[in-house]
Amino acid sequence: MKRIAILGSTGSIGRSTLCVVESFPDRFQVVTLAAGRNLDLAFEQAKRWRPRVISVAAESHANNLRVRLNDSGITDIEITHGATGTVRVATHPEADFVVSAIVGVAGLEATYEAVRAGKSVGLANKECLVAAGELITAEARRQGKPLLPIDSEHNAVHQCLRGGKMNEVRRIWLTASGGPFLNTPKSKFADITVEQALNHPTWKMGNRITIDSATLMNKGFEVIEACRLFNLPPEQAAVIVHPQSTVHSLVEYVDGSILAQLSVTDMRLPILYALTYPDRIPSDLNFSLSDLRHLDFCPPDMEKFPCLRLAYEAAAAGGGKTVALNAADEVAVSAFLDGNIRFMDIPVLIEEVVSETSAGKMESIKEVLRVDQQARASARERVARLAGVPVAARQN
């Protein structure tokens, strides 16, 4: 029986993790949950899973939840809140495996503490590797515990890496759907609307990651994550566009063999893989190879998607640069979604913020958060400046 802590239980990955746990009641048990602001769902999850501890966003949420659980006759759950609560959930002595799925830098500290407490960790939080990857992977190595990727690309790489040793890897290939603008000429990029950018061809995801997929910044983040997770330089982490999102990634070995992983596009599969590794257990997540018709591949257009280039540059520089890349992107995407900047402004704004940030190595989560705040402030200023100028007057 594997005892599981879920950071971000009310989010998409958290809910998928609970689906997996529900399918295998003999194997997995939920011991702690960190929910967010969705109190109705937090209440349902607490009732259904009866964790030892549940953490919510703020004290008021905790009080509200306590009353509702008491009214249902449930009094044996420890209810906590905020950053301290999340750390409590992540480091609970009964937890064997921590699923890190809180979106944004909010998940950083708790995930780092889980690793420090010697837990096996399944990583679905991008920031853990993009912003704090050097710290977290170093600590996981020190602890001798695995960091198992819970996103389809890195999970695929992890599977393909079983076909050889790390020093036998020539490069990994992360597949990219290409997003909604794969075939849009660059000349039309100035007119891209929010609605067009939110229309992702293969995955249904949250708004920020959908825009990040449209700019290919999401793939850029994945390059950085892969470099940290698998300890590879950026030049060994290539990207290839594959619109069907059926091959989730590939590993090319020095002898010339390439291994690829294919499956349905369902996050329960990488979650199940991470939870059961090094074993595999039967699931109903079947992929019908007989229904497969064709798979297309093409190299990414770095000129059309400058975010990918920015990510490679930040990956090579490391330290503060990748923190700023993530922070500036979050602000820029949010400004685009709010109609304050254009699609093409996103990479321009990010490049400016990253270029003014030092590449210095991050020595602590606190330092990561400080650089993150600085970059966000700078990005917000630039958004304000851009938003104040009429669109027609701006340069491309």
Place this chain on the structure above:
Amino acid sequence: MKRIAILGSTGSIGRSTLCVVESFPDRFQVVTLAAGRNLDLAFEQAKRWRPRVISVAAESHANNLRVRLNDSGITDIEITHGATGTVRVATHPEADFVVSAIVGVAGLEATYEAVRAGKSVGLANKECLVAAGELITAEARRQGKPLLPIDSEHNAVHQCLRGGKMNEVRRIWLTASGGPFLNTPKSKFADITVEQALNHPTWKMGNRITIDSATLMNKGFEVIEACRLFNLPPEQAAVIVHPQSTVHSLVEYVDGSILAQLSVTDMRLPILYALTYPDRIPSDLNFSLSDLRHLDFCPPDMEKFPCLRLAYEAAAAGGGKTVALNAADEVAVSAFLDGNIRFMDIPVLIEEVVSETSAGKMESIKEVLRVDQQARASARERVARLAGVPVAARQN
């Protein structure tokens, strides 16, 4: 330094093996060679590689070769011949690794003796698994030594199997190019000429294997080989048509993940893999994923290609049936190449011979050879009968 014996050194796989050895002189050394009737090449190979022993087809060849080597001042090579000579090459005490690449049943005994002598064996000879697979794999298990597949499909499966345990495999998928008649309607099969059948779209191979690819019998043999090599029932060895021959095969795991192996279509790659396993070493056999455009897949048409169905039936029955399948196919293909029977007669003739052969378990290589001879004789009789009747008078 791995010391290598090559059975079938003058054939296509034998020559590719020597190319690989030549590329890595620090890793591999040729200790013994079993050549065939191509005396000029046997002489060149003996001069170039200076093996401890070289074996040729017949005593007259051995005498001829001895004179030529003596004339070149080479007197330190033991020259032998025939079946005994091949066994001597396969079981030489200095050989660590035996490449079994003699075409046809001629390679059976020597390969079996190599396994019995505790050698690691790289298998490129189809008959070793199709006709004598139960015997040879049982002996390899007893010896605790690997049987490494040297053909692109099983080699790909071997690589993909590193991603999990055998009891975690749902099924393997062998890819088939589909041969030259993939898109030919069945109504045109009566008119297929030898020239058309020899025109394979992706691989350049010998005549028999090219025809076997056109009938899909080659894929059927590979199903049988896979079942024996990986100890799987036929229903766990599926076939999928993939005209580009870029994905060499796939393994589907119980959790729903599929691993695939891709590479250039060059036999040196599976040879190198077998020779270096469990390591991988850098080669120049690069596959450019950036040049990859698209990959197509479709299920095989069992009705159009009855040979595939016959192979599944023989795999399920086992024993003498697979011996007869191979023997009858060899005779039928040869008769088709000689213009004595039509393309569509091939499966009809094979089905008749297999149906009259008992499925009894083969207890020795001698028994395999006896059943093989019987099946060939029966197949030849049927060819004679068919060839004696004018084509126009025959039934479809």
